[in-house]
Amino acid sequence: MTIILFLIILGLLVFVHEFGHFISAKWAGIRVDEFAIGFPPRVFGKRVGETEYNINLIPFGGYVKIFGEDGDENADSRGFKARINADSAAASPLPKGVPYSDTARVVLKDHACRFTSKSRFVQGIVLASGVLGNIVFAWLLLSLNFVSGVPSATEGRYAAHVQNPELMIVSVVPGSPAETAGLRSGDAVIAIEEDGKRFEGVDAAEAGNFIGASKDAIVIFYERNEETGNISVLPKEGIVEGKRAVGVSLETVGEVRFGLFRAFFEGGLMTVDLVREVTVGLVGFLKQAVLGRANLDAVTGPLGIASLVGEARVLGMTYLLSFTAFISVNLAVINLLPVPALDGGRLLFLFIEAIIRRPIPSKFTRAMNSAGFVLLIFFMLFITYRDIVRLVDSS
Template sequence: MTVIIFLIILAVLVFFHELGHFVVAKWSGIRVDEFGLGFPPKVFGIRYGETLYSLNLIPFGGFVRIFGETPEELVSGVTSTPDSLIAKSKWTQALVLIAGVTANIILAWLFLSIALGVGVPMSVEGVPASAIVEDIHLTILTIVPGTPAAKVGLKTGDQVLLLTRAGEELVPTSAKQAINFISTSGDGLSIKVVTSKGETVDYRVKPEMGLIAGAPNQPALGVILGQVGTVAFAWWQAPWQAFKMTISLTKLTVQGLGHLAVQAVQGLATLDSVTGPVGLAGLVGDARTLGLAYLLSFVAFISINLAVLNLIPFPALDGGRLLFVLIESIKGSPIKPRIANILNLIGFVLLLSLMFVVTWHDISRLL
């Protein structure tokens, strides 16, 4: 069921991305030859007007074939055809290219609006006073890899119910209270949690020193704790709060991608920082167990990531094509079709190779 839900989510995200290109192209008077979900080989297609609507076998993607967008069409002389992309102004070309990213951002905002209207689990720190907050629990927000918490099997999202050491028990009501208890439990303690699947589990763990910067002698488990509750807003407030959250998540995604790029240049990046289709399918399964609202908010996050990734100025991505348009605007003439073809082919091969490597890494983590 998780795989089916993931494929449906992927289809929806790709559909709206390509719909953005499609709508703006049509609005600009550009002919669209094909609107396809998935990549060929084609399963079936239906022609309506000038456009072929197709369903293809490989589900990880989609495309809109716009008249006059390929280098070959430039050579064939479609620049004189008024309904071709190449015949339009550079501003119009840029609008068509950026429309897919815009559609993904709008979709994320819609999903977050629904999720915040229903109520979604999130940290209650900094939540506006107008929010409706229920069912607050002390929750593990982050686990540092390789620390005692990670080694015993504690997971992000586990709700902390009870801490026990040498016959002394504590039902923590704040992160500070729990951290003080843990830091004075040098001989180890037991942690009772409720997992994201609703199971109650006891973990025996011994804190270690040297995990906290600035406090090397303080025993710690390697977790960040926080109060998490179900946060909802009135229907007229949810869209505005969703808009602010969309902007915030977009900024965080850009910052995270920039940090990953810097690490890659420095040779410090690892595949543990990247998740492919298999890993995303597992995360979708985890999100599904927390309810529809949480799943919608997670899908919104994926949609924002898809938008940001597509804006990277790399051949075969929307950002790469935007870069071509910018270069052509500066130089006053089109990029040679042969060069554009080679760059797009290299970009496409590299993207497929990266997807294969990341997918293999995701699978290896499951084995």
Template sequence: MTIILFIAVLFFLILVHELGHFVTAKWAKMQVDEFAIGFPPRLFSIKKGETEYSINLIPIGGYVKIMGENGSDEPNNADHSRSFGMRPKIHQAIVLLAGVTMNVLVAWLIFFAVAMIGTPTAVSETDYNTEKAFLTITNTVPNSPADEAGIPSGARVVGVQTEEGSLNTLTPTSFTNFVEDADGPVTIQYTHKGDLGSATIEPRAGVIESEPEREVVGVATALVENKKLGPIDAFISATQRTVNSFWAITVGLSSFLASAFTLSADIEEVTGPIGIAGMVGDAAEFGFVTLMVFTAFISLNLAVINLLPIPALDGGRLLFVIAEAIIRRPINPEWMARVNLAGFALLILLMVAVTYNDLLRLF
């Protein structure tokens, strides 16, 4: 299920990104030869008009092939006026930035919708609405009694009992004290994804490394309330969240790349497709809203990555357009094609490296 969710999220984000390129290229009267989701080998394709629409096997990207975009792919019988390089520079820039713009817009729309629907938010024990806030399991310690009993992260606690009595106030502090004071097994009743569950657990010591003497069941809890905003506040919140997240991702990625140039980067800081797939599954465990928020963050990450000034990425291609506008003549198309190919090879190498790192984490 996690893999299916990951592919669905990635397919959606790649689709909207490439749609941005496709729609603006058509608007700019460029000839679009192919609209593809995924990288070859090809699984399915259909041609309508001048454009071939294809689904490819490797679902980690996509592309819109525009005549002349790579500098040396124009057939002899083509209408060269519709070539990428023959259109105005401002149109070229708009086409190249359209994919990133779509990813940012999708993130903003998700943040806006989530703010209107309601976002699960941790609230203080000293100031909360007893009818709206619920004790929620935010994390389960691996190999702890709770983990072994199958209590999932994201579960909402609805009851806690021992042979001596029941917990009346469901807050993180009262839950922790109740468990530690128990002389025997603790029964935790919870709901998760609409289903009611129950587990009887024996607290034990040695679960928390920093406090090995404490007897616990191995869960982290918080009071969570679903907070909704009105349209105006949701608009402001979505805008702030999009800008702040985009900037934070940019700063973080820039810092990593700077350390890479000084050979001090830690590759373990980077997560590849396998790691992200696991995160999608974890987000889904907390519900639809959490999954959508995580999707928004992935969309913003794709936007920032595509803006990097690396050949084969939108940012690298945009640099060529800016350079041509400055020097007022086209760059040698064969040289540009070779540089783009080298950039693509670099991206594939990086993808292999981070995927290998993901596999090391698993095994």
């Protein structure tokens, strides 16, 4: 189920990204030859008008084939070459040098539906629209969460709007008594008992003090996925300095819910924060990579993301939507990197062309984009290999 859900989410995010390119190209009057989810071989395809819509076998990605984007004048130019019969009225006025009674094949190289026939400003809009699509999609998901209700701490930005506060386990220390006993992040603590004493509050600090003062094993009553249970745990020294602990981080968490317009406003603010945090994190990682100090354990590929999707699904729809928004923003920010084959690399070429006031040779850009694509594939394979190793080690 987790793998299927992951593929659905991935396909949806790719669809949103490529649809951004697609809709902006249509808006600009640029012909779109193909809209594809996944990479070949093709599983299903249908041509509608000038565009062929395909679903391909390899699900990790997708693309939009925009006419003339690669600058290849010799590429397939269906609808761009026209057979003109000189005797036909439809051929008038005739191209220069085509005699009457002859049939000629002409190439309209500056046809208005070609990507490169548009201004660089319009080209930039088309190239950046995929990134914008992912950011807008994240905004919609986060706004939907605010309408349905999003978990929030009782302190901070939404403190005045928090309803129904609960004592929540927000993290579990690996190898701790809590993890060994089976407690998980997202469990709501209903009560804690120890030798006839019982704590039923929602204050995280008070709960921590109750656990720290215990001499024997404690019983934690919890709720998980609308089901209740209880677990006996023996607190120990050394997890938290100065007192006994079981290895959980507790926080008072409630629900914040807004009306539609306020939800969209707050969702927009959260999206801006998310874009900033992801960008800062990525830039920091790249700086460390240049210095040779990057922590590759912090990078995860498709298998790692699929595992995280499974964890978010267990926690509930709100967490799943938030995680999907997070991945969508990550996809947007990564695509803006000035790496050939990514949108950022194509935007970089466009920026250089604007400075030098002439097109970069198409052979050079195609070669760079192909090399960038190969490097990205190798990097993805490397990260996937590390994901497999981590999964094997953890099992």
